[in-house]
Amino acid sequence: MTNFVVKTLANVAALAVAIWLVAGITLDEDGNSTGKRVLTLILVALVFGLVNLIVKPVVKLFSFPLFILTLGLFTLVVNALMLLLTSWLAEQFDLSFHVEGFWTAAIGALIISVVSWAANLALPDKN
Template identity: 85%
Template sequence: MTNFVVKTLANAAALAVAIWLLAGITLDESTSLGRRTVTLVLVALIFGLVNFIVKPVVKLLSLPLFVLTLGLFTLVVNALMLLLTSWLAEQFDLSFHVDGFWTAVLGALIISIVSWAVNMALPDKN
């Protein structure tokens, strides 16, 4: 359970950095800080579920592309997971939005780097 909370908070931090760095990834600025924080954590939960449920299936189905591109197709899959998260957030009336595929690619790259750094900084408790 603790690992799940830590991963969710790491995703929330990574999403916050992507929102801060990229104009094409937005979280409604007109709401209070508390509401934005709750929205960010909920989006991080959606992102975690998408990566847990959908991403393995997509990776399995696109395995030949992973081999052909020596793993670079991972960026495309991560971008698609971020776009799916954006779409799901809109379905749940959350104010998170990603503008387009290339913004999603950059956002996925930022999120991957920040998540890796946060997970490296935290102690590994299984």
């Protein structure tokens, strides 16, 4: 349970930094209260975590030759696609999270990867 909370907090922090730094990644355009924005961010982080848990391994398996060919740089493309999928799912669940396009998602995925890595170092799980 602790591992789940730590990963969710890392995703919340990483998504918040990406929203703050990248103009094409938006959260809550209507100007709602801070509490609603935080709740939306937590829900988006949960969706992002589920996408990374369920869809990402399948995509990585089928694109394994591209990972080898690009020496792992294809990971950035996969992460950007996972962010775009999260944006689409958030729209389906009526969450106000949106990513403009692929290049915005690629920059956001790079930021999310770095911040998530740092947050996981700062908040280690007990395992």
